[in-house]
Amino acid sequence: MGNxxxxxxxxxxxxxxxxxxxxxxxxxxxxxxxxEAYRPQYHFSPxxxxxxDPNGLVYHDGEYHLFYxxxxxxxxxxxxxxxxxxxxxxxxxxxxxxxxxxxxGVMIFSGSAILDKYNTSGFGSKExxxxxxxxxxxxxxxxxxxxxxxxxLDNGRSWSKYKGNPVVEEGLENFRDPKVFWHExxxxxxxxxxxxxxxxxxxxxxxxxxDWKELSEFGPAGGTEGVxxxxxxxxxxxxxxxxxxxxxLQVDLNPGxxxxxxxxxxxxxxxxxxxxxxDPATEGETRWVDYGKDFYAxxxxxxxxxxxxxxxxxxxxxxxxxxxxxxxxxWRSAMTIPRSLELRSFNxxxxxxxxxxxxxxxxxxxxxxxxxxxxxxxxxxxxxxxxKSKTIEIKARFKLKDGxxxxxxxxxxxDEETIVGxxxxxxxxxxxxxxxxxxxxxxxxxxxxxAPLAPQEGIISMHIFLDxxxxxxxxxxxxxxxxxxxxxxxxxxxxxxxxxxxxxxxLSLDVWQLHSIWSxxxxxxx
Ligand code: FRU
Numbered sequence: 001m002g003n004x005x006x007x008x009x010x011x012x013x014x015x016x017x018x019x020x021x022x023x024x025x026x027x028x029x030x031x032x033x034x035x036e037a038y039r040p041q042y043h044f045s046p047x048x049x050x051x052x053d054p055n056g057l058v059y060h061d062g063e064y065h066l067f068y069x070x071x072x073x074x075x076x077x078x079x080x081x082x083x084x085x086x087x088x089x090x091x092x093x094x095x096x097x098x099x100x101x102x103x104x105g106v107m108i109f110s111g112s113a114i115l116d117k118y119n120t121s122g123f124g125s126k127e128x129x130x131x132x133x134x135x136x137x138x139x140x141x142x143x144x145x146x147x148x149x150x151x152x153l154d155n156g157r158s159w160s161k162y163k164g165n166p167v168v169e170e171g172l173e174n175f176r177d178p179k180v181f182w183h184e185x186x187x188x189x190x191x192x193x194x195x196x197x198x199x200x201x202x203x204x205x206x207x208x209x210x211d212w213k214e215l216s217e218f219g220p221a222g223g224t225e226g227v228x229x230x231x232x233x234x235x236x237x238x239x240x241x242x243x244x245x246x247x248x249l250q251v252d253l254n255p256g257x258x259x260x261x262x263x264x265x266x267x268x269x270x271x272x273x274x275x276x277x278x279d280p281a282t283e284g285e286t287r288w289v290d291y292g293k294d295f296y297a298x299x300x301x302x303x304x305x306x307x308x309x310x311x312x313x314x315x316x317x318x319x320x321x322x323x324x325x326x327x328x329x330x331w332r333s334a335m336t337i338p339r340s341l342e343l344r345s346f347n348x349x350x351x352x353x354x355x356x357x358x359x360x361x362x363x364x365x366x367x368x369x370x371x372x373x374x375x376x377x378x379x380x381x382x383x384x385x386x387x388k389s390k391t392i393e394i395k396a397r398f399k400l401k402d403g404x405x406x407x408x409x410x411x412x413x414x415d416e417e418t419i420v421g422x423x424x425x426x427x428x429x430x431x432x433x434x435x436x437x438x439x440x441x442x443x444x445x446x447x448x449x450x451a452p453l454a455p456q457e458g459i460i461s462m463h464i465f466l467d468x469x470x471x472x473x474x475x476x477x478x479x480x481x482x483x484x485x486x487x488x489x490x491x492x493x494x495x496x497x498x499x500x501x502x503x504x505x506x507l508s509l510d511v512w513q514l515h516s517i518w519s520x521x522x523x524x525x526x
Contacts, residue, residue, distance in 0.1 A: 186273025225256025
């Protein structure tokens with residue numbers, strides 16, 4: 001074949017792969033290297049193409065399902081469909097074919113999934129209950145969004161859209177992101193949606209997932225810049241006491257996040273199956289779920305067995321300010337690590353706290369540990385540790401002494417570093433990514449992001465997850481969290497401790513190299 005001819009064939013194949021569903025599947029299974037620059041090694045990311053919000057998080061029959069907003073045809077937002085992956089341990093993920101596809105001028109926007117155990121919908125049977133997805137239909141040719149359902153009788157592998165769709169239609173342009181769960185005491189399905197531009201959450205109830213009636217609304221409240229998106233509602237024990245519970249209503253905000261662009265806020269209160277009432281003590285304040293720049297559209301799992309009992313969620317690690325420009329190829333975006341949630345009481349009230357799920361500990365490899373010592377100006381003690389600052393977990397406890405500012409410098413190279421520090425004068429835990437590496441793709445990327453954090457009995461603890469191009473920092477056992485992307489040069493493996501304005505006292509330090517989840521066969525395409 002002549003050169004020109006060859007090029008023509010390549011162009012035709014690429015063109016075909018770019019727009020057909022068969023092409024999508026083939027291309028997905030081919031590009032599973034997961035060795036690209038900036039590729040997260042233990043966070044979920046699609047093999048290729050654009051991803052945003054996690055959708056349809058549901059546990060069933062030994063599998064955690066992760067559906068997600070996905071463009072099967074490109075590396076920026078468009079043709080929204082639900083991508084799909086499953087995991088048996090919340091750590092290793094197996095890619096599955098696209099679950100719900102854009103069709104007939106209706107895109108599949110965000111939503112949730114449930115297991116219809118009692119066959120209330122009649123889609124399945126008690127022996128083989130249906131998995132039901134509840135999502136927003138977004139018309140491509142008119143400004144209209146409605147709520148729809150689809151069901152699967154084979155563990156989410158194949159799906160049928162309900163013939164009677166839409167199931168909720170209000171003639172609204174910005175009405176989306178249904179989170180559905182079973183509300184035990186009122187014996188009904190509850191759907192939590194947003195009227196995005198009115199800063200309202202609207203609740204619906206249903207006995208069969210097909211016929212819905214409006215129950216009530218909540219809002220405006222808290223942060224009301226931009227639009228409200230991706231709500232979630234669940235009950236949590238306070239301080240682990242199952243007889244003392246409160247409801248948490250999580251609502252995303254874009255723009256208007258704590259440092260510009262996307263952000264997640266939450267409200268604490270009561271929900272009786274009809275109405276959410278915010279705790280009066282918390283009225284008038286905006287509570288952030290995360291103080292980083294890259295935490296959005298978080299969703300919690302439905303149907304986790306009661307003997308496990310955890311409320312686990314994960315979010316989209318990106319920010320709409322620059323989401324479509326981050327320098328990764330052939331995919332864009334990653335999810336956060338899965339985190340389990342608690343409500344805990346502190347001197348200043350009851351707050352939502354987050355912890356990495358314990359399953360992540362199975363990734364721990366080479367370990368470096370050191371005990372109590374004083375940290376002067378800069379301590380490169382970690383160079384002895386033989387752990388490379390690319391995919392690591394760090395747990396550290398500091399006692400406040402005279403050091404005014406202390407912490408870690410990570411992903412260090414010749415002239416790049418990301419700082420995770422504590423400012424003991426202002427009582428702030430911070431991540432400074434101003435000099436972390438590539439940031440020229442958008443003026444809103446570089447910055448320093450801070451969370452208020454008071455010492456607990458004179459101690460500040462930091463729990464850090466670095467995964468090549470992301471860094472999650474949990475302060476004082478998850479009282480505050482900061483999630484940020486970074487794009488350091490490939491050779492940046494340096495890691496050190498620092499203290500300024502006096503010495504800091506390190507009480508304990510553990511550093512683990514974390515294994516890549518993509519090296520194992522488990523993660524390959526079916
Ligand atoms: C949030 C969001 C949702 C919407 C989806 C579309 O990131 O804007 O409100 O359903 O993304 O992809």
